[in-house]
Amino acid sequence: xxxxxxxxxxxxxxxxxxxxxxxxxxxxxxxxxxxxxxxxxxxxxxxxxxxxxxxxxxxxxxxxxxxxxx
Amino acid sequence: xxxxxxxxxxxxxxxxxxxxxxxxxxxxxxxxxxxxxxxxxxxxxxxxxxxxxxxxxxxxxxxxxxxxxxxxxxxxxxxxxxxxxxxxxxxxxxxxxxxxxxxxxxxxxxxxxxxxxxxxxxxxxxxxxxxxxxxxxxxxxxxxxxxxxxxxxxxxxxxxxxxxxxxxxxxxxxxxxxxxxxxxxxxxxxxxxxxxxxxxxxxxxxxxxxxxxxxxxxxxxxxxxxxxxxxxxxxxxxxxxxxxxxxxxxxxxxxxxxxxxxxxxxxxxxxxxxxxxxxx
Amino acid sequence: xxxxxxxxxxxxxxxxxxxxxxxxxxxxxxxxxxxxxxxxxxxxxxxxxxxxxxxxxxxxxxxxxxxxxxxxxxxxxxxxxxxxxxxxxxxxxxxxxxxxxxxxxxxxxxxxxxxxxxxxxxxxxxxxxxxxxxxxxxxxxxxxxxxxxxxxxxxxxxxxxxxxxxxxxxxxxxxxxxxxxxxxxxxxxxxxxxxxxxxxxxxxxxxxxxxxxxxxxxxxxxxxxxxxxxxxxxxxxxxxxxxxxxxxxxxxxxxxxxxxxxxxxxxxxxxxxxxxxxxxxxxxxxxxxxxxxxxxxxxxxxxxxxxxxxxxxxxxxxxxxxxxxxxxxxxxxxxxxxxxxxxxxxxxxxxxx
Numbered sequence: 001x002x003x004x005x006x007x008x009x010x011x012x013x014x015x016x017x018x019x020x021x022x023x024x025x026x027x028x029x030x031x032x033x034x035x036x037x038x039x040x041x042x043x044x045x046x047x048x049x050x051x052x053x054x055x056x057x058x059x060x061x062x063x064x065x066x067x068x069x070x
Numbered sequence: 071x072x073x074x075x076x077x078x079x080x081x082x083x084x085x086x087x088x089x090x091x092x093x094x095x096x097x098x099x100x101x102x103x104x105x106x107x108x109x110x111x112x113x114x115x116x117x118x119x120x121x122x123x124x125x126x127x128x129x130x131x132x133x134x135x136x137x138x139x140x141x142x143x144x145x146x147x148x149x150x151x152x153x154x155x156x157x158x159x160x161x162x163x164x165x166x167x168x169x170x171x172x173x174x175x176x177x178x179x180x181x182x183x184x185x186x187x188x189x190x191x192x193x194x195x196x197x198x199x200x201x202x203x204x205x206x207x208x209x210x211x212x213x214x215x216x217x218x219x220x221x222x223x224x225x226x227x228x229x230x231x232x233x234x235x236x237x238x239x240x241x242x243x244x245x246x247x248x249x250x251x252x253x254x255x256x257x258x259x260x261x262x263x264x265x266x267x268x269x270x271x272x273x274x275x276x277x278x279x280x281x282x283x284x285x286x287x288x289x290x291x292x293x294x295x296x297x298x299x300x301x302x303x304x305x306x307x308x309x310x311x312x313x314x315x316x317x318x319x320x321x322x323x324x325x326x327x328x329x330x331x332x333x334x335x336x337x338x339x340x341x342x343x344x345x346x347x348x349x350x
Numbered sequence: 351x352x353x354x355x356x357x358x359x360x361x362x363x364x365x366x367x368x369x370x371x372x373x374x375x376x377x378x379x380x381x382x383x384x385x386x387x388x389x390x391x392x393x394x395x396x397x398x399x400x401x402x403x404x405x406x407x408x409x410x411x412x413x414x415x416x417x418x419x420x421x422x423x424x425x426x427x428x429x430x431x432x433x434x435x436x437x438x439x440x441x442x443x444x445x446x447x448x449x450x451x452x453x454x455x456x457x458x459x460x461x462x463x464x465x466x467x468x469x470x471x472x473x474x475x476x477x478x479x480x481x482x483x484x485x486x487x488x489x490x491x492x493x494x495x496x497x498x499x500x501x502x503x504x505x506x507x508x509x510x511x512x513x514x515x516x517x518x519x520x521x522x523x524x525x526x527x528x529x530x531x532x533x534x535x536x537x538x539x540x541x542x543x544x545x546x547x548x549x550x551x552x553x554x555x556x557x558x559x560x561x562x563x564x565x566x567x568x569x570x571x572x573x574x575x576x577x578x579x580x581x582x583x584x585x586x587x588x589x590x591x592x593x594x595x596x597x598x599x600x601x602x603x604x605x606x607x608x609x610x611x612x613x614x615x616x617x618x619x620x621x622x623x624x625x626x627x628x629x630x631x632x633x634x635x636x637x638x639x640x641x642x643x644x645x646x647x648x649x650x651x652x653x654x655x656x657x658x659x660x661x662x663x664x665x666x667x668x669x670x671x672x673x674x675x676x677x678x679x680x681x682x683x684x685x686x687x688x689x690x691x692x693x694x695x696x697x698x699x700x701x702x703x
Contacts, residue, residue: 003095013114015308015315021275038114055275057099061119062110067099137543141411142553151551157541159414160553162437165407168399172411172419173541175395176368180543198407201400 003052003069005043011064012040018056018065024049027056040064102126104135104155111149115315117305118147120272121214124282125183126154128289138181139173141166143190146221147214150185164195167202170209181292183210189219192228192252199254206263206297210288213254213300216307217326224310228252231329236310251329255302259336265297267335271304271327273319280332296339304330354379354519356489357448357512360496361420362387362394364530366446368419370397370408372427375460376516377450380422393417402427406434406447413443414552416540418500418533422448424516425466426457429474435509436475439569440554444503444510444535446496447481451515453677461677462515462600467654470511471628478566480573482510482580483627485598489523491625497530504535506576513627515650517600517679582625583634587613591620593693594638596659597648598624600679605648607682612689619689627655632662639666644698646670646689650679660703670699 007027012034019027019041026049030042043050052069101107105126110119129135138156142148144163151158161169166184174182184199191199191213199211218236219225226236226243229251233242243251259267266288270281281303288299304326306318313321351359358380361369369384381398388394395412399405402423409419423431428449438445451466453459468474470483482502484495492514499510541552556562584602587609588594597605602623612619622638622645624631639645645667647656652675663669672688674680694700 003098011109015115017115017315017319020316020319036109052095052098054099058275058278059120061112061114061116061123063101063105063119063123065099066097066101068095069098070095135549136545139541139543148555151553155544155549157544157550158552159411159541160441160551160555161407161411162433165403165434168404168407169411169414171397171404172368172370172408172413173415175397176412176415176417177542197400198404201404205397 003050003067004045005050005056005068006066007040007043008064009034009040010036011062012038013062014038014040015061016041017059017061021055021059023053023055026050102130104129106153106155108152110153112146113309115306115308115318116146117216117272117303117307118214120278121212121281121303121305122150122153124278124285125212128282128286129156132286132289134181134289137179138183139177141170141173141182141184143186145187145190147185147187148221164190164193165198166190166195167207167209167211168198171202171205171207174207174209178208181210181289183212183289185212185214187214187220188216188227188229192254200258203258203298203300204261204263206265208292208295208297210292211300212285213302214305215254215302215330216305217251218307218310220307220310229254229330231325253330255300255335258300263298264300264336265338266291266299267302268337269302269304269330269332269335271322271332273304273306273322277332302330304332351489351525352379352520352522353489353492353514354450355383356492356525357422357496358383358387360493360527361446361500362391363527364418364497364500365533366418366420366500367391367393368395368409368412368417369421370399370405370412371421371423372399372402372405374402374424374427376452376462376519377422377424377448379519380448402430403434406431409445410434410438410441410443413438413445414441414541416535416537416542420446420448422450424450424452425454428466428469432475435481436473436477436479437554438509439475439479439481440477441552442507442539443552444507446499446503446510446512448496448512449514450519451513453675459677460516462517462650462679463675463677464515464599464601464650465654465675466513467627467649467651470513471630471658479569480628482506482508482576483513484510484582485513485625485627486518487599487602487623489518489521489525492518493525493527495625497528501531502580504533506572507539508572513599515600577629580626581629581631581634583631584621584623584625586621586623588620588622588638588642590618591642592618593644593646593689594620594622594642595646595648595689596622596624596635596655598627598655601648601650604680604682604685608685608689611683611686615686615690617690617693617695624655630658630662632658635659635662636666639663642667644668644670644693646672646692646699648672648685651675664703668699668702670702
């Protein structure tokens with residue numbers, strides 16, 4: 001794939017704006033809690049489809065997402 | 071980086087690599103250097119967090135970290151000095167533009183910016199912001215408009231919409247009792263002393279990127295000595311709007327933008343303005 | 351030179367390069383003079399602000415940026431500045447605030463009065479803080495104390511109030527301006543941009559009560575040092591006195607006139623004149639009570655400094671009071687007559703605390 005993202009579980013506040021932003025639906029809610037009581041979203045890297053467009057990171061209020069691209 | 075003791079914040083425990091990917095890829099998005107490595111105390115989906123990051127990115131890109139001075143409001147962003155790695159001073163509620171005026175006059179070559187919410191700028195501080203604008207002080211005001219008083223629990227703000235329910239307008243804002251929401255950008259753009267005024271929104275990646283451009287333009291306006299700049303940012307407050315972050319972003323488009331249309335209100339380079347003054 | 355202008359000139363000589371203020375009688379000559387003089391000196395900045403409130407915050411900003419800054423007003427305007435002064439005390443920002451007192455409360459009138467003693471010395475703003483308060487009584491003192499005020503403000507990183515009144519602002523007396531002291535103020539506490547180093551924070555908000563308490567005690571320790579080192583007073587004809595008047599500012603001038611007449615009438619009267627109103631020179635006052643039993647406080651108010659005198663002397667001496675509030679300026683003859691009625695050679699002050 002052309003890009004991937006990392007999500008800092010401790011920073012994520014479960015606002016789900018990134019899920020809205022990702023045009024390919026590569027971010028999903030998760031069930032596990034972080035130490036602050038939020039359930040951080042997770043990156044669905046299995047599909048290999050991320051282009052590293054950074055829309056998710058741009059919209060993330062908590063700078064929880066870092067983006068890598070080729 | 072350090073945080074003041076006892077403020078109740080704690081460090082992010084480090085990035086959890088959710089991918090065992092090869093590291094040959096380039097990192098194309100990360101925390102700006104002018105943003106300290108701290109967890110925002112803001113609510114999930116809060117526009118402050120986004121605005122903070124954009125300002126920090128612009129400060130990084132324009133390389134003005136060493137000469138930037140931020141003047142902070144009372145309100146949710148009163149603790150912004152925990153996040154920005156630039157000199158920051160706290161102003162009493164609404165008095166930021168007066169303080170910034172004093173600082174900028176003494177230090178004309180620094181980049182002095184006010185960061186204010188709607189109560190700070192348009193209610194208790196309306197005189198200070200209005201007159202700083204009228205004098206054409208060469209400062210920048212970042213105006214976070216979320217149509218409500220956030221930190222104090224959701225009371226009506228000068229920019230709350232008609233019929234909007236808040237804790238002090240439980241039946242909805244009524245024009246007869248409470249007046250109309252105030253369009254600061256429109257009003258300030260009428261003052262001859264202002265130079266660049268734009269209203270933006272941070273409810274979508276496109277809006278966010280546009281907001282960043284505006285912030286950069288405003289700082290450039292200041293650096294070029296062209297006068298007063300204001301960037302009004304329509305910002306979600308999910309907690310006090312009683313919506314989810316996603317719903318809040320939609321509300322900005324569907325409802326708030328009708329009252330506060332985004333766009334450029336004024337963009338007047340100083341040279342052109344001076345020419346008009348001297349040789350009408 | 352006119353009193354108000356003396357203040358302005360003294361400020362300029364002391365290196366004041368930022369002034370923000372709003373017109374209010376009886377001190378309008380101060381902003382007018384500063385608007386002229388600050389144009390003439392390098393780096394001089396004058397702003398007629400939109401309000402008294404804006405002025406104090408402009409001063410706070412300019413002070414944080416490293417400039418010697420001043421604002422001036424009269425009683426109601428000083429009320430408006432209180433939050434700003436409290437904030438400057440909290441953030442440890444130096445600054446000089448001049449109050450040319452007038453009749454009050456409320457809009458009051460424009461005649462000279464001394465009704466803001468409480469406001470100045472009891473910290474008209476909120477929170478655990480003090481401001482240094484200096485009470486000049488002559489145009490010469492307006493000059494000297496204004497210059498001293500900037501030095502004190504820098505040395506202790508605190509706001510300083512010059513507490514004068516409308517009369518002093520208007521009167522014309524000869525003045526000799528002294529040589530200003532070089533400014534000692536560390537660059538490290540100025541806010542001028544991070545400049546390649548660590549970013550700085552200036553704030554008054556300290557959410558954790560224990561941290562806030564520590565800050566309160568830090569400030570209090572500073573105030574105790576000031577209280578120990580910075581009291582000022584004048585003793586006038588107290589060596590042989592049987593009765594001592596206590597007065598400051600214009601009231602003290604009237605008292606000196608009254609003393610002349612009282613001595614002619616055979617009452618050996620002296621004057622204790624506090625020059626620093628905060629810190630109040632209570633030890634020096636109490637020293638006088640070792641040899642004198644009768645004190646009479648005279649103020650152009652209903653009795654404010656009177657409380658500090660009572661704190662110092664109650665139990666040690668008889669304390670009488672005469673006050674004329676409302677902007678009334680009594681003559682020395684009137685004061686002498688009042689004192690003669692209130693003081694009996696045998697029993698001392700008749701009506702006393």
